[in-house]
Amino acid sequence: MKPENAMHLSPAGAFHALTEQLAGVTGEDFIREVVRRLAYALDVEYAFVSVRQPPDSLKLRIASAWHVNRAQSGSEFAVEGTPAARTLAESEVWHEDDVASLYPKDRWLRKHGVRAYCAVAIRDVDGHAIGHLGVMSRQPLQADAELISVLRALAMRAAAELRRQHLEEIQRLTAAKLGSLFRMAADILGAARLQDFQLTDISPSVEHVLGYSPAALIGQSLLHTEMFENSQLGSAFFQELKAGSHIVNRKVALRASNGSVRHARLSAEVGEFGGTRHILFSLVDVTDSQAALGQVQNLNATVDALFSTAQDAIFICSYPLANPAECKFVQVNDLACEWLGYTRNELLQSACAGVFEISDLNKLQAGAQRQRSKSESMHFRSKSGNALSCEVHARLFGEGKERVLLLRCQHRGQNAEFLGTQRELEYNYQDFFDNASDGIYRSTPEGLIISANPALARILGYDNPQELVADKLNITARIYAHAEQRAELLRRIEEHGQYSAQEFQIFRKDGTTIWVSDNSRAVKDARGHILYFEGTLQNITGRKRAEEALLRSEEKYRLLVDMSQDGVFLSQAGKLVYVNRAFAQMLGHRAEDMHGMPLNEVIDSANDGLAEKIAADSVDEHYLDPHEMHLRGRPGMPRITASVAVSRIFWRGRPAVMGTARDVTERKKVEQDLVHSAYHDALTGLPNRSFFMDRLRQAVASNSSAGSTRFALLFLDLDRFKLINDSLGHSFGDRLLTAITKRLHTCLRPADLMARYGGDEFTILLEHIQALDEATAVAERIHEELARAFNVGGRDVFTTASIGIVTSAPHYRHPDELLRDADTAMYRAKAAGKAGYVVFDDAMHQHVKANLKLETELRHALQRNEFRVYFQPILDLASGRLTGCEALVRWVHPERGLVTPSQFLAVAEETGLIIPLGWWVIETACAHLSQWRKRHKHLDDKFTVSVNIANRQFAHWLLPQRVARVLDMTGIPANSLCLEITETVFMDNPELAAETISRLRAIGVNLQMDDFGTGYSSLSALRTFKLDTLKIDRSFIAGIEKNRSDRAIVRTITVLAADLGMDVVAEGIETARQLELLRALGCRRGQGYYFSKPLAVSEVDRYLAALKPLNA
Structure with a gap:
């Protein structure tokens, strides 16, 4: 209920x-x-x-x-x-x-x-x-x-x-974390627009590495900065990026601000950033590491030369100064191993204390530390435990606590112990050579075997090594089943000095083929020329046959690969030798048609060199993880983006590449769309507020540096757009916004940035301007473009815009400050009549600050009950009888005293505070009227209290309900309350005005049109909206003594009101002559200082008791 x-x-x-x-x-x-x-x-x-x-x-x-x-x-x-x-x-x-x-x-x-x-x-x-x-x-x-x-x-x-x-x-x-990483990066990180290579951002590390201020570089073209020692090389790199390539670890020389040259590695790629394609790059300073590498290479070259030519035993040891007992071997030559009877691995895993007398070693080190080199007699222990001695020349390298000690040992007179040990080593080696199960060989670069053990002879089908060597067979022509494999192995041994575990097929003497695994290294002379190759060969035919049997038995796995949803491919020597059905379908081919297809017809060359590595069967472990690659489908198909993982294998004895590929084209498109939608408006396609704020923040940061160029911000708000939306629908409004966007673009330069800030608001950033005139010229072009009609769906519609303009200045530190001032200027343009522009100045800012302070004080005033209601009497001009009074609000400010409505009502109206303030005035005025009726019995029901109703309060749909409740609470008759409204309420929303007036009249309150004759409403409003009273504005009353026009206007209003059955009240009566003229012109009631100033509540009681009728 x-x-x-x-x-x-x-x-x-x-x-x-x-x-x-x-x-x-x-x-x-x-x-x-x-x-x-x-x-x-x-x-x-x-x-x-x-x-x-x-x-x-x-x-x-x-x-x-x-x-x-x-x-x-x-x-x-x-x-x-x-x-x-x-x-x-x-x-x-x-x-x-x-x-x-x-x-x-x-x-x-x-x-x-x-x-x-x-x-x-x-x-x-x-x-x-x-x-x-x-x-x-x-x-x-x-x-x-x-x-x-x-x-x-x-x-x-x-x-x-x-x-x-x-x-x-x-x-x-996330942005804050990324920004911190960006600022803390030791490498130089940066971004530049792809269109013109203009730097938009660069990390602070550029100042540490090269001595340039980031602010001085931002805005310059990468092609013209002083960073690159060879600007033409830098230009070539970035033009290569523009063509769609990637750059990874390219060598580049940089010039520091002090003129010195730094060496770096450049990596770069093109990416989408805030709707604009940018070059994202990193520069890793390798100057110090390159110098260190040179020193190491020089040292290694010295050591290699020494090791290959020395006739002495050589030891290189790490020597910790704090604990010499932990001295270890880091390198030894062959003669040192033969002399002591150890293998190289045994020595490198041993502590020096097991071979040298530490006291001798310390003495050598101490002398070498003083003189950098020292010769001493030194004692050794061989692997067999025999004591050896020799003359040792020591040299000390390095700084700090860890030193390097190089020892060259000249043994004394080839003593018997040494010769015995040497003969023992030679015997042991020959025994190993003759009885090894693997083939051991030496061969010339031209392909002749010059030394072989019995095992190699058996592997190749010969009775003994002598027969094999005497045959003088050519390895390339008579042993390798595939002659091109030897060329590949020679290339590797030339690059790396050795290779291991290379599997391939060879011919035996009888013409049959077997599988072998080969290990080989080059033996060079002191000048680095290859003398011969030596290595081992193992027969792995049994293992390979087992593998092939296993492959045959696992044919079902091939079926699984063919059924896989991911593409699988196998390539060898630059051609596809196998693809599964999914890979072929991904590229629009049949699987059987792709066998033998060149890789360059499938893989896009712009893939960071991966295509070339796959074609050369030379990928490394780096590509085991998925990499994004661009693949080419059949002619007419768009380029496919795939996630590809590849691995180097051996297929039928030769290097090959096996890979998997998953089509991620749609996923990448969705990701790009998500990034685009995050920074762009869905309706107009313009950058959105987030993107605009980021660019404005960059502009503010750049402007704070010395010598920076100026920029301007335009804040544009469409006039009367809400009216168009409400009358023609939101769909029509959306199409109009799209058309407006196209027009606005024609007013801007290519480099200017325009964003949809929200609703019908747009923001425009004009960078690199020289004077304010450039910004105002853009505003004028916009007004010219918007002045022409927009045809939307066959309907012509007109709209205008109010524009606020603010230019950069050193005191602006945050983008919000610029937006605030541009917004202030825009509203000033609207207040000046719309369809114009206003340039912000400091006076506006002070005005806004004052209004903001006033708004804050108004809110406090409502909470602290600082408002008072004063009442100005309204009298019958003929009899002098008091007929009512008008409630007028006053603010008793704690510091400024009594504040009149003209000083605060505009701010209250703008902020909406006028509504709670208006409710309070109605309630207070009615409560006082109720008390006066009880205390002064001569006040009849015709005595009224008038209350001004603001436009926003009149538009509030609860107004009639609230008024009815106040009348019920105070107990006063409805016709004792008169609500004063202005003409503009009929213009703002005629339908709402008609409904509200109807509901108020149903309650029984009086309705009065305030300031009649000063607005813009038509006289038809008096016929449409049933009102009780017209109030003649004080501006007409002030001139009736001397101005015939004012008297004519007052006469017209009184006659019009009488014909419409309405009453008339004149406000602002200040002289007896004005009173006399108003009586003569037919005005019945009035108010003004001639009768009484506005009275406080306590004064009203005294006024009511002392009031006497005026003389006629």
């Missing part, structure tokens, strides 16, 4: 007005505005939006709340034992008119006298409750279908906004 005093909600149109008011509100403002507007719309004391507080899911945080005309946020509360627990569990709107009794432990409800509660859970895309939205009231609420639908809709918008804020916070933190 509906409670007796339950609030009656308005028709659906009222809720529509609420959603219309919130339609253009976005961002953080939405959460604040939704609670404020919801509280006013429903006339309740409390409205709120909360979010679940992570990670503690049992708590909620108030994101925004409206508590008795005051905004609140930030407080937290536990869900348990509160109505929020029920709301979060419900899938629909939950409403209760006696909520305090259901939750007796909720002290907040009891403290604030809450009775009615109506709320709905805010849910994320997965349906989880992340907060709630609702209202509370001290009076019962009528929760009809309109209220429920509005709360549902607002909860959905709040969920979307909270999700957007969460994503923006993640994006902000």
